[in-house]
Amino acid sequence: MFNNAMGLILADNKKISLGELTGPRALSAVPFAGRYRIIDFMLSNMVNSGIKNVGVLTYNKYKSLMDHLGTGAAWSLDRKNDGLHILPPYVNSEVTNVNGDEELAGILDFLKTSRTTYVIVANSNVVLNTTFDDMIAAHEKSGADLTVMYNRDANKCGSPCYIIDCDENGFVKDMLYNPQKASSNKSSLGIICLRRDMLVDIISKQMSHGTSHFGIHSMVKMFDEIKVYAYEYAGTALRINNVQAYFKASMSLLDENVRDDLFWSGEPIYTKVKDEAPTLYIDGSSVNNTIVSDGCRIYGQIENSVIFRGVTVSKNTTIKNCVLMQDVHISENCHLENVILDKNSFVRPGVRLVGHSDYPVVIGKGAGI
Amino acid sequence: MSKTDVVAMILAGGQGARLGVLTKKVAKPAVPFGSRYRIIDFPLSNCVNSGIEIVGVLSQYQPLALNTYVGNGHPWDLDRNNAGAYILPPYQKSGKSDWYKGTANAIYQNKDFIDDNNPKYVVILSGDHIYKMDYADMLKSHIERGADATVAVYEVPWEEAPRFGILNTNEDDSIYEFEEKPKQPKSNLASMGVYIFTWDVLREALIADEADENSENDFGKNIIPMLLGGGKKLFAYRFAGYWKDVGTISSLWETNMDILDKPEDINLVDRSWKIFSRNPVKPSHFIGKDGSVKDSALTDGCRIHGEVVHSVLSESVIVEKGAFVKDCVLLPGVVVKEGAHIERCIVDFGTVIGKNVKAGPTIEGEGPYTNHKICSQGITVFERGLVIKDDVVIPGNSMIDSDVEVSDEDNVIASTFRV
Numbered sequence: 001m002f003n004n005a006m007g008l009i010l011a012d013n014k015k016i017s018l019g020e021l022t023g024p025r026a027l028s029a030v031p032f033a034g035r036y037r038i039i040d041f042m043l044s045n046m047v048n049s050g051i052k053n054v055g056v057l058t059y060n061k062y063k064s065l066m067d068h069l070g071t072g073a074a075w076s077l078d079r080k081n082d083g084l085h086i087l088p089p090y091v092n093s094e095v096t097n098v099n100g101d102e103e104l105a106g107i108l109d110f111l112k113t114s115r116t117t118y119v120i121v122a123n124s125n126v127v128l129n130t131t132f133d134d135m136i137a138a139h140e141k142s143g144a145d146l147t148v149m150y151n152r153d154a155n156k157c158g159s160p161c162y163i164i165d166c167d168e169n170g171f172v173k174d175m176l177y178n179p180q181k182a183s184s185n186k187s188s189l190g191i192i193c194l195r196r197d198m199l200v201d202i203i204s205k206q207m208s209h210g211t212s213h214f215g216i217h218s219m220v221k222m223f224d225e226i227k228v229y230a231y232e233y234a235g236t237a238l239r240i241n242n243v244q245a246y247f248k249a250s251m252s253l254l255d256e257n258v259r260d261d262l263f264w265s266g267e268p269i270y271t272k273v274k275d276e277a278p279t280l281y282i283d284g285s286s287v288n289n290t291i292v293s294d295g296c297r298i299y300g301q302i303e304n305s306v307i308f309r310g311v312t313v314s315k316n317t318t319i320k321n322c323v324l325m326q327d328v329h330i331s332e333n334c335h336l337e338n339v340i341l342d343k344n345s346f347v348r349p350g351v352r353l354v355g356h357s358d359y360p361v362v363i364g365k366g367a368g369i
Numbered sequence: 370m371s372k373t374d375v376v377a378m379i380l381a382g383g384q385g386a387r388l389g390v391l392t393k394k395v396a397k398p399a400v401p402f403g404s405r406y407r408i409i410d411f412p413l414s415n416c417v418n419s420g421i422e423i424v425g426v427l428s429q430y431q432p433l434a435l436n437t438y439v440g441n442g443h444p445w446d447l448d449r450n451n452a453g454a455y456i457l458p459p460y461q462k463s464g465k466s467d468w469y470k471g472t473a474n475a476i477y478q479n480k481d482f483i484d485d486n487n488p489k490y491v492v493i494l495s496g497d498h499i500y501k502m503d504y505a506d507m508l509k510s511h512i513e514r515g516a517d518a519t520v521a522v523y524e525v526p527w528e529e530a531p532r533f534g535i536l537n538t539n540e541d542d543s544i545y546e547f548e549e550k551p552k553q554p555k556s557n558l559a560s561m562g563v564y565i566f567t568w569d570v571l572r573e574a575l576i577a578d579e580a581d582e583n584s585e586n587d588f589g590k591n592i593i594p595m596l597l598g599g600g601k602k603l604f605a606y607r608f609a610g611y612w613k614d615v616g617t618i619s620s621l622w623e624t625n626m627d628i629l630d631k632p633e634d635i636n637l638v639d640r641s642w643k644i645f646s647r648n649p650v651k652p653s654h655f656i657g658k659d660g661s662v663k664d665s666a667l668t669d670g671c672r673i674h675g676e677v678v679h680s681v682l683s684e685s686v687i688v689e690k691g692a693f694v695k696d697c698v699l700l701p702g703v704v705v706k707e708g709a710h711i712e713r714c715i716v717d718f719g720t721v722i723g724k725n726v727k728a729g730p731t732i733e734g735e736g737p738y739t740n741h742k743i744c745s746q747g748i749t750v751f752e753r754g755l756v757i758k759d760d761v762v763i764p765g766n767s768m769i770d771s772d773v774e775v776s777d778e779d780n781v782i783a784s785t786f787r788v
Contacts, residue, residue, distance in 0.1 A: 033652065033653070034652065034653030035652070035653050035669070073443070259652070259655065262652075263651075263652040264652075268650045268651070269650075269652070270650055273444070273648040275444075275643050275644070275645045275646065275648075276638075277405070277637035277638045277644075278403065278404030278405045278628075278637070278666040278667060278668045278681075279654070279666065279667050279668065280628075280629070280632060280665075280666050281662045281663060281664060281665050281666075281667070282632075282664065283664070285662075285663065286661070287656045287660075287661075287662060288656060288657070288658055288660065288661075289656070289657060289658045290655070290656050291652075291653045291654070291655050292653055292654055292655075292656065292667070293653040293654075293669070294405065294653075294668055294669060295638065297638070306653075307653075308653075
């Protein structure tokens with residue numbers, strides 16, 4: 001545990017769309033693993049590392065994210081000093097759209113008010129449970145200016161994919177974006193650490209060069225100017241780059257090793273508490289190989305699925321390989337297979353919906369079938 | 370009501386000796402209930418849902434777990450700037466200091482706390498009932514009838530009336546007499562242990578009661594009769610919803626089973642009257658390929674690879690492959706090992722049921738742990754933090770207690786650990 005770093009989470013990603021799932025919300029606010037949102041993992045990782053000051057950078061569709069984060073109390077980030085800071089686009093009435101650098105100006109202000117030595121900056125498309133102590137230690141030992149976390153999933157991460165090439169000392173010598181042919185199996189996890197004063201310098205420089213967008217990989221790409229070290233993460237890291245990847249990541253939670261790595265072997269993952277009742281399994285229900293959250297009423301059959309909070313599955317209904325998000329209601333005599341149902345959607349009696357494991361059917365938030 | 374009009378006081382200091390080993394280390398209100406709750410969540414949530422924001426929790430017996438659980442009151446929205454949840458243990462005073470001698474004495478010792486908040490009314494609650502009740506409606510009736518005290522009552526079956534404190538009322542529900550466990554009851558209106566007093570009246574009564582050396586300092590036995598004798602206006606407030614005392618092993622077990630058999634009665638899914646609780650911060654529960662769950666209630670962190678039938682499981686319970694659990698109440702962190710077969714068991718925090726253990730009412734006879742004083746209906750209770758030996762057989766009505774002295778041969782406990 002250290003308290004010499006602050007965190008910055010980029011809550012959305014213009015390169016990533018999960019179709020209907022990111023229609024109403026930022027990527028980081030997409031529900032995941034039964035009772036979480038994607039951002040819960042990175043926020044918890046930071047808090048579990050002893051970080052007490054976290055900025056969440058958003059640019060649009062941030063209502064559901066703000067509802068979720070609230071004061072930050074669920075992550076113990078409701079603090080007098082530091083705590084959780086939501087950084088919406090920085091709009092200055094006098095200079096709006098003059099040079100489009102509102103986003104960067106907002107970050108700069110936030111960075112300048114902190115007193116920590118380091119900053120951890122993270123994207124929102126990776127789910128993992130870790131602390132950053134080892135990464136910071138490796139960063140200090142290497143003498144690098146910036147350290148990027150990677151794993152060896154290059155051949156299976158899908159776009160956007162940043163392949164990194166390192167020299168024999170572990171320093172980045174090349175980075176390729178979605179290459180046709182990968183030159184290494186090292187793929188960035190979109191998490192970096194660097195000195196706070198250096199990040200302030202980089203952003204100031206970017207602003208004076210008229211750059212408006214803040215991106216982790218645009219900084220990793222500076223390996224010609226600064227020393228960029230690559231730090232390997234060997235644990236489970238689920239990339240959520242598109243709907244297929246989201247579905248695959250959800251299904252991978254049914255693997256005990258993945259669940260152990262994400263939930264049981266490390267520090268706890270915090271999320272907003274809903275105070276739902278316990279889940280009741282009633283009458284002839286039958287459930288196998290499935291994750292179920294609180295507040296559900298299960299009367300039907302479920303297999304290989306992820307069930308969020310407050311879901312109802314009625315009698316004579318079978319659910320197979322599905323993701324049913326919060327408050328979904330499935331009526332009687334239905335058959336659903338390879339389907340993702342977003343929050344509050346409902347399925348009327350007798351409906352049969354079958355997707356393919358590579359292309360699940362996605363039903364949008366609040367839709368009725 | 371304005372939030373400063375009312376202060377609620379929850380009497381949470383009792384031991385609850387009839388719960389046996391379950392209350393060896395924790396006070397009764399901190400005993401887990403209904404998969405994701407503790408008993409005290411019910412009065413605390415009722416207060417908040419009724420709009421009461423100043424809640425004193427009087428703790429005395431084994432207060433550590435209870436104090437930690439209530440904490441700053443955050444899970445119940447009771448972390449307010451000028452209100453909230455306050456843990457009130459007995460404290461040393463210049464002059465005479467004492468433990469809480471009785472329910473009335475506990476309030477008497479905290480009259481400064483109540484005075485500081487300067488309320489018009491005080492709600493007195495006990496921490497050992499499962500019910501959902503709108504105290505604001507009860508207060509409305511108290512004010513409308515110009516009462517000095519209002520006692521919530523519940524109509525119990527006549528044959529059960531002799532077990533309760535009974536209130537005898539006139540036609541307008543004004544109370545003329547209180548009888549503790551009457552042999553020949555004149556009424557079937559049982560006191561629920563929920564009182565609203567006009568504070569000035571109660572304050573005076575508490576001071577007079579304290580001066581009486583013969584008093585047991587109890588609300589039912591002393592304060593109510595004193596007010597009746599003094600010509601004060603006392604009314605009964607009839608409550609018709611679900612209300613269960615969970616003071617005994619059998620009633621605790623039955624009330625847990627009610628969640629499965631009559632979920633509409635307590636209606637925990639009602640989002641307009643949520644029962645709040647402190648969250649354990651665990652992932653959603655998981656039912657494995659070999660797992661099976663029927664007619665049961667589960668919550669976060671459970672991992673089920675065996676068979677669970679008609680049981681209530683608290684957070685992070687593990688049921689291994691080939692284990693069978695029926696009609697059980699498993700409290701947080703319990704592990705049921707491979708091949709174990711348990712029925713009608715209440716297993717406290719973290720206890721590990723060894724491989725192929727058989728326990729339940731289907732096993733006849735009596736053993737060294739048989740305890741008819743605490744256990745009935747074939748229910749077996751396990752203390753917290755035990756590792757039960759593999760292959761042992763335990764008949765129903767047993768209480769597995771590490772303090773019971775048994776021969777090595779009869780001992781079912783392999784080891785104990787702190788939870």
